[in-house]
Amino acid sequence: MKKITLGEVPLVVPVPIVLVGSYVDGRANFAEVGDVAIAGIKPALVMVSLAENHHTMCGIRAAKVFSVNIPSTTMLDRVDACGMVSGRVADKSAWFDVVDSGRLDVPLIRECPVNLACELLREVQVEHRCVLVAKVVECQVDEMLLEDDGGRRAIKDLQAFDPILYGLDNRYYRIGDPIGEGYNEGGKICANPVG
């Protein structure tokens, strides 16, 4: 495999697409964000990177809380629209069924199968980018995506969530087929750790 050097390109793919929400001057606003990931399970942490001048950032800096809403592919047009126009010029709250989180003062999108209410813990700024580290105070999931797993609630497979992915080729994708199980596929390799 011959490699080509591209220079300073943060090519981490695929990119999961979420809608980050906050109230800005009393109105719910949502940014389309791919710069997002889990930052820990216990404690329950997420990390999000936003541009300093994002309209949504105004609300986050004021209230120190935000929501992360995970859309499904049926919402693609509205999700893409959130990335095309700023909340300064469009009222995105009219595009969704917005409900209040019971726990924090953040707007949740009812039609998204997953909603997280997050409390900002830390902010790191590098040039105009703000990396936010936040605690997930509450997670709400569509009941159709949960199943009973020996008495406890477990999430169904990822295809049931039907999430939106993004590539740096400027295309959106859906999730594909399952290919294996965690802590299982590697068993043979671990049994022979010297290779």
Add this chain to the structure above:
Amino acid sequence: MKKITLGEVPLVVPVPIVLVGSYVDGRANFAEVGDVAIAGIKPALVMVSLAENHHTMCGIRAAKVFSVNIPSTTMLDRVDACGMVSGRVADKSAWFDVVDSGRLDVPLIRECPVNLACELLREVQVEHRCVLVAKVVECQVDEMLLEDDGGRRAIKDLQAFDPILYGLDNRYYRIGDPIGEGYNEGGKICANPVG
């Protein structure tokens, strides 16, 4: 859609799987990491969250550099194995064709289609989790994944990369079909911003 409250669960899905590399006491080591995302395009930033006691963290803290290697599904057994056993007990450098980055003192995995050499800029610690914000100094990509786009090099579609995804259902997945184009799908919504 009825929602069920799950409490403090950082359910951000799907999770992209990468191998984070560093030299620990002179030997290349790799951690399987899903807590990773782009943190900015210009400047080229990535964010990674690791547990403080990860063996790979020892090397990162010592040298302030690390690599991000994006594997394809054909490497699933070795990737999963990296998450099953610590570099304290297994020599993972023997599982891969490891090459030195020309730019930074970080180990790259040759068979991964994408390698990033990263310089640590900031570290934020929350309990035992360390969120690292780093600059991508160099990105190397398999030449088969690049195409000519009117005189400049562009990346091919995400399916050519064949990346590994993970769900919190403990299954790995492949990427699915393209479903739309960025800054295009939302056109109709933006043209009718109040509706």
